[in-house]
Amino acid sequence: MQAFTTLTSIVTPLELSNVDTDQIIPKQFLKRIERTGYEDYLFFDWRQDPGFVLNNPAYGGSHILVAGKNFGCGSSREHAAWALEQYGFRCVIAPSFADIFYSNAGKNGILAITLSEAEVERLLLQAKTADGYRLTVSLESNTIEDESGFATSFQIDPFRRDCLLQGLDDIGLTLRHAALLSAYEQKHDTENWLLARA
Structure with a gap:
């Protein structure tokens, strides 16, 4: 997972509330067995409208999405976070998030503010x-600012913040203990071998 420290980017405005995970990544794409390639299906139905914000070249290359309240509601599909991250969004800002989406976002390198x-x-x-x-x-510094005087701070769980700063997903957190795990496995195998010979 890519570490998140400081990000400066064009902002993509999504003026919608209650954006559910079926709109973020429609259910027909959940049958794919790969964990990559979901960026093409992000907001798939809405992108059929030429006027949809993601079709506007002015927001090309944006890494920050700003949306209405209750972003990521609906079913608990982790694919929603995969699609956003693979499209290039590293940060989503909203007045509120669905709990499961918020957790999935952080575990996939997206800072939800x-x-x-x-x-x-x-x-x-x-x-x-x-x-x-x-x-x-x-x-x-837990801050957001623009070039025209806007500045604010935000709160984030210290554990999630530390994981994002270090680029640690659940696997990365486990691998920090690789030496201890290997030592345990070696001891366990040796004890089983000795028991088998007794």
């Missing part, structure tokens, strides 16, 4: 109206 509705509305308006509107998100 909760701000007030007023702050999110301001960011959505700026992203819609100011050409090339950019934010700088720092996980090192």
